[in-house]
Amino acid sequence: MIKQSMRLTGLALVAGATLAAGSAQAQDKGTVHLSYVEWSSTVASTNVMKAVLEQAGYEVETSSLSAAAMWQSVATGDTDALLAGWLPTTHEDYYAKLKDQLVDTGVNLDGTKLGLVVPAYSEVDSIAGLNEHADDFDGKLTGIDPGAGIMRLTNKVIEEYDLDLDLQSGSGATMTAALKSAIANEEDIAVTGWTPHWMFARWDLKYLDDPKNVYGGAEQIHTIVRQGLKEDMPGAYAILDNFEWTAEDMGEVMLMNQEEDSNPYENAKKWVEENQDLVQEWLPES
Known part of the structure; x- marks a missing residue:
């Protein structure tokens, strides 16, 4: 009985160690580097994406840059993605110059x-x-x-x-x-x-009315990623590709960020926790 008990204990320890190792491996998926500009809309979307990627087991770094540097950093692969591609008009110059070095995963916010x-x-x-x-x-x-x-x-x-x-x-x-x-x-x-x-x-x-339509009509915000991200981190790419929300969703986060002494990252985590039904639509099937 003593030997059997010791054997069972040993098996339990091995199983526990295996599960722990598997869990650690699941949480060690690599680092995703997001670039953004200090615009209220982009601060909201970037921090929400950071919280979602972390929930999925990734480490996330963020870099605050100018708009031109943000686009350039993804094109050169210095960062992995941006969530603030205003197209087809606002950022048309950046996109035209760099599109051959980028991957447009599509619209994350319409209208x-x-x-x-x-x-x-x-x-x-x-x-x-x-x-x-x-x-x-x-x-x-x-x-x-x-x-x-x-x-x-x-x-x-x-x-x-x-x-x-x-x-x-x-x-x-x-x-x-x-x-x-x-x-x-x-x-x-x-x-x-x-x-x-x-x-x-x-x-x-x-x-103000723009009768000459210089500002253009309604646009969309696109998620733009570096070339090779899909191959290097297919799970992270899938989340970025699936990410889509509404102006009302973004507005909730932006208003939270305007509260005195609020922390955009903590606000994003709170929003993600409270909107898991939507977040689960962005996460790839395991």
Whole structure:
């Protein structure tokens, strides 16, 4: 009995060790490197994807870059993927130059929009009417980081409409700070804006009409990955390929990120935990 007991104990230890090793191996799937820009939409999607990939057993690194560097990093293989390919218009220049070095896995969010945004109380309703009120806007348009596709398009807007306003670059944070200050003082301001963005839930805003359609129509946000990722990490590729959500989903995460002292990564993990039905659709079948 003693020998049998020792034998059973030994078998249990071996089985336990085998299960532990198998579990460790399942959790050691490699590292996925995501690049992103500090835009509220991209911060939301990148952190959600980080949380989902970690749930699937991957290590995840993220790099905050300019828009141009973000695209370039995936093309060169320095990072594995980006979740912020605004196509066909906003990032058309980046995509045209680098598409032969990239893999477009498809749309992760449909129905985006971008353009010049003003407070709803503004008398101006169209880009064509900005010159008549240039003084009300202090002769400027408030933009974001200079490498963003919307900045390229806004410079084109200034040219096409022959606007007497200068485009000022900054960041997503400085743009929304300026918008907040102007609205608090009921002043006119025109900013480079896009949907989805939390500012539309926070304030009463409107897009200026773009009769020349310089900003283009509705766009989609695409997931772009490096060549070879499908072969190197088929599971991670499948998750990135399957990832698709709505503007309402993204909006929930963006609003969470605007709460005081909130942590975008912790917010993303919370959202992932609360939306497992959707998350399971992104995970490949085991």
